Amino acid sequence: MVPIPTQPAPHRRTLLTDVIYQDLLRGIVSGSLEPDQVITEAGVAAHAGSSRAPARLAIDRLATIGLIEIEPSRGTRIAPLTTARYREAVELLLPVVAESTRIVVTTGTDKARKRLARRIEHTAAAAEAIAASGVLEHTVESLGNPRALRLWNDVVPHVRRMWTIRPDSVPEWPPGMAITLTDAVAGGSGEVAAAVLADWFADVRDGV
Amino acid sequence: MPFHYSVGAPSVDETSSLRQYAFDMLYRAIYDGTLLPDEELSEQELVTWLQMSRQPIRYALLHLEDLGLVVLSTGRSPRIAPYDPARINRTIHVTAMIHTYVVDRITGTLTAHQRAELDAVTASIRDADAAEDWTALAEGIYRFWKVLTGALGNELLIVNLDRMSYEVSRFLRPGASLVEPRSLAAPTLAIGDAVATGDRACAVAATRALYAVTEENFLTRFREESP
Numbered sequence: 001m002v003p004i005p006t007q008p009a010p011h012r013r014t015l016l017t018d019v020i021y022q023d024l025l026r027g028i029v030s031g032s033l034e035p036d037q038v039i040t041e042a043g044v045a046a047h048a049g050s051s052r053a054p055a056r057l058a059i060d061r062l063a064t065i066g067l068i069e070i071e072p073s074r075g076t077r078i079a080p081l082t083t084a085r086y087r088e089a090v091e092l093l094l095p096v097v098a099e100s101t102r103i104v105v106t107t108g109t110d111k112a113r114k115r116l117a118r119r120i121e122h123t124a125a126a127a128e129a130i131a132a133s134g135v136l137e138h139t140v141e142s143l144g145n146p147r148a149l150r151l152w153n154d155v156v157p158h159v160r161r162m163w164t165i166r167p168d169s170v171p172e173w174p175p176g177m178a179i180t181l182t183d184a185v186a187g188g189s190g191e192v193a194a195a196v197l198a199d200w201f202a203d204v205r206d207g208v
Numbered sequence: 209m210p211f212h213y214s215v216g217a218p219s220v221d222e223t224s225s226l227r228q229y230a231f232d233m234l235y236r237a238i239y240d241g242t243l244l245p246d247e248e249l250s251e252q253e254l255v256t257w258l259q260m261s262r263q264p265i266r267y268a269l270l271h272l273e274d275l276g277l278v279v280l281s282t283g284r285s286p287r288i289a290p291y292d293p294a295r296i297n298r299t300i301h302v303t304a305m306i307h308t309y310v311v312d313r314i315t316g317t318l319t320a321h322q323r324a325e326l327d328a329v330t331a332s333i334r335d336a337d338a339a340e341d342w343t344a345l346a347e348g349i350y351r352f353w354k355v356l357t358g359a360l361g362n363e364l365l366i367v368n369l370d371r372m373s374y375e376v377s378r379f380l381r382p383g384a385s386l387v388e389p390r391s392l393a394a395p396t397l398a399i400g401d402a403v404a405t406g407d408r409a410c411a412v413a414a415t416r417a418l419y420a421v422t423e424e425n426f427l428t429r430f431r432e433e434s435p
Contacts, residue, residue, distance in 0.1 A: 057270055064274075064371070066364055088364035095309035096302070107427065144432035147298040148305075151368060158364070 020058035031165040035081040065154045089158035094201035098194040100143040106190030117186040126173045230268035248285040276375040297430040304419035311415045314359040316406040330400040337393040346389040
């Protein structure tokens with residue numbers, strides 16, 4: 001007997017849009033799609049082997065999060081890479097990461113906190129910290145608020161992009177800070193852990 | 209409200225205008241309750257109502273889906289998103305984090321102009337509360353946060369807050385299922401007063417107080433379990 005799906009199938013066009021979206025996102029973050037580069041719906045569709053509608057939707061979604069710009073006079077372009085936008089992204093991530101940390105550490109089990117502390121110990125650089133597999137994303141995931149994780153995913157590409165295209169912009173991940181953070185996490189001091197990360201993000205925001 | 213945010217103005221060709229119009233009309237109908245949670249939408253009825261072809265309407269529906277206002281599934285009619293307390297709580301929880309940060313950053317740094325704007329909007333909240341004009345009160349609270357986030361001047365932050373507010377504001381109207389605007393008046397004014405006097409610790413505490421119930425509900429009811 002054919003099993004009856006219990007959930008309605010996701011809209012098929014949405015899935016194709018997601019693939020195109022992820023593809024464009026990778027290109028933008030890596031710089032292979034360059035800042036200010038002109039792109040077209042037709043070009044994206046052709047590249048993906050799709051009709052124009054899913055390409056258009058993917059482009060619009062990236063425009064919504066600020067990685068593509070659509071202007072009447074200039075057409076559709078990959079967003080410029082600016083320090084201002086990068087700092088805005090860092091600033092927006094600050095409360096999300098800090099609050100996630102505070103709650104995760106305060107309410108976490110011993111085991112969960114030890115796991116998190118180990119992850120911090122194994123993080124040697126800022127780029128690792130904000131990577132998809134990194135400790136900061138893990139913390140936001142552990143909060144258990146999908147909307148917070150979505151915000152993280154919408155904003156962090158701006159930071160990754162800057163650090164990829166301009167490696168001199170990557171900040172320090174100070175070992176002293178990491179130790180303080182690890183201790184706070186292991187000891188269940190959520191407020192302290194949150195404050196340490198907030199301070200780090202603030203320094204990155206201010207270009208310190 | 210525009211559905212794409214880009215640093216420049218969105219494209220103004222006719223197709224975009226139709227999509228924009230369809231989006232605005234649908235959003236308004238969802239916001240004011242003309243279209244109810246869970247209501248099914250007939251494409252034919254939408255075509256008749258909006259007086260345009262299906263393409264721009266489908267497009268607007270996809271954008272509304274992205275904002276959490278519409279549910280699209282293969283083989284079924286589009287539906288207005290149901291009242292989903294979990295989803296709303298989680299969205300307000302994220303809003304709370306950002307608002308708390310904003311208050312912490314801007315208190316004590318307002319320019320004279322920003323102070324004047326803040327005074328004007330808190331006065332309008334007081335007036336609306338006294339007159340029991342709940343629509344004006346909801347409007348005043350919305351503008352209150354616009355003033356504070358505007359003072360921080362982080363465009364990306366503002367855009368992301370706006371996206372979240374699409375989902376939430378339909379349920380914050382007087383008479384809708386969620387929190388009554390009237391209960392937000394006093395806590396919001398407490399934040400405004402603390403910001404106006406430049407007392408950061410007090411302003412942050414007042415913001416936490418405003419969102420205390422949200423956080424409590426998140427932790428006890430709406431938090432997803434970790435794998």
